[in-house]
Amino acid sequence: MFGALALVITLLFINQGLFSFMGKRHTFFSKKLMNGLYFYHLLFFGVYYVYALVNRSDSHMYFLRPQSISRSWSSFFGTSTTFIDFLSYPFINYLNFNYEMMMVLYAWxxxxxxxxxxxxxxxxxxxxxxVFKNFDFLILILFLPNMHFWTASLGKGAPIFLGLMMFAYSITNIKKRFITLIIGSLIIYFIRPHVFLFIAVGTVLGYMTGKEKISFGKKLLIYVVMIGGLMLVQDQILAVAGLEGSDDLVEDFQDFSETRSNKLDNAGSGVNMAAYPLPLKLFTFWFRPLFLDAPGILGLIVSVENLIYLLLFLKILNKKFLKFIKKSPISVKMSLTVFFLSSLAMTFVMSNLGIIMRQKSMVMYFLFFVIYYFLAQKKYDKIMWKRRKIKQQKLKDELVIGN
Structure with a gap:
């Protein structure tokens, strides 16, 4: 554990350098908040570490596999699980990181x-x-426990979340953040190729329908890069479901999703989602477990968080939201598309509440962004309406005094 503690302190100092860099580019950046968030996240590293000691955890296999003496570093290069082994290899074999240190690294x-x-x-x-009268929306979602629990251990959860957020941050200013965008895209693709598909589609749709006035050349560049990228990696994406040689993608995907769902249903804490109508499938993926069907103590804790998700989601279930979406910017439409497509795909292959709790942590922040933007737009419109009323009243008063 000494090595893990030393790494925690080293990463804390690295954070300060990153914060100084980010603070120069963003006047709103709060080092105090981010340092607090670092220690909060480390708390969940500790919780997950204890959890992994007494429960079956994939983190142990992720630590053991790269130590295979019969395989070279390059042999681990590929997509999905093997990419995590590739990423971990130099730290384990060249820098001699132990299991606890690897857990800290991935938590970071x-x-x-x-x-x-x-x-x-x-x-x-x-x-x-x-929201909920006294809670700052951004602070609330930054400190949601389930999000930290599944991104604080050695495995896919932490790096895929990093890749998704790097991509989301970069896409609004591609010219200045091109390197960050590429790194984020590569992380997403190599860990979950199908998620890269949703990201690419969401980005293209966002640029096609966003309210911003964007030059034809910039739009064309986005379309060429994203669509061209998808064409280059289409076989790898289809290979996730074993469909790379399929002659009938729709029928073969249905067979794959049914088989996958049956396997997960038998893995414990299963729900028969195959028999659910689509709205109930989506509800299950987004908001369950909800107390009555919670699998264990962890499920009860997650149920509280799911209730928060549900209450936040209810804030956009009105006619004003549809009008807002029509006029919303690229970032909102991209986020909504990524969230919905990811959710739709996962509902066909997920039927285990334990796995659902982990998988949805990838995409919920895209929903939070849409809800947050909608509420902020409502508040801004209300402020501007009040200002116009005050201005009109002043003009009336001046006219009366003038007469």
Missing amino acids: FGYLGFVFAYLFFRENIPIKIR
Whole structure:
């Protein structure tokens, strides 16, 4: 554990350098908040570490596999699980990181995801919003326990979350953040190729329908890069479901999703989602477990968080939201598309509440962004309406005095 503690302190100093860099580019950046978030995230590293000692955890296999003496570093290069082994290999075999140190390292990757999420939200939504009367919306979602639990350990969860938030942060200013965008895209693709598909589609749709006036050349560049990228990696994406040689993608995907769902249903804490109508499938993925069907103590804790998700989601179930979406910017439409497509795909293959709790942590921040932007836009419109009324009243008063 001494090595893990030393790494925690080293990463704390590295954070300060990153914060100084980010603070020069964003006047709103709060080092105090981000340092507090770092220690909060480390708390969940500790919780997950204890959890992994007494429960089955994939983190142990992720630590053991790269130590295979019969395989070279390059042999681990690939997509999905093997990429995590590739990423871990030099730290384990060259720097002699032990299991605890690898857990800390990946917890830090997850933490950086929250830093980029903070930048993404604050840069695009400068207006502060309070929900449930007294809670700052951004602070609330940055400190949600389930999000930290599944991004504080050795595995896919932490780096994929980092990649997604790097991408989201970069896409609003591609010219200045091109390197960050590429790194985020590569992380997403190599860990979950199908999620890269949703990101690419969401980005293209966002640029096609966003309210911003964007030059034809810039739009064309985005379309060529994203669509061209998808064409180059389509076989790898289809290979996730074993469909790379399929002649009938729709029918073969249905067979794959049914088989996958049955396997997960038998893995414990299963729900028969295959028999659910689509709205109930989506509800299950987004908001369950909800107390009565919670699998264990962890499920009860997650149920509280799911209730928060549900209450936040209810805030956009009105006619004003549809009008807002039509006029919303690229970042909102991209986030909504990514969230919905990811959710839709996962509902066909998920039927285990334990796995659902982990998987949805990837995409919930995109929903939070849409809700936050909607509430901020409502508040801004209300402020501007009041200002116009005050201005009109002043003009009336001046006319009366003049007469």
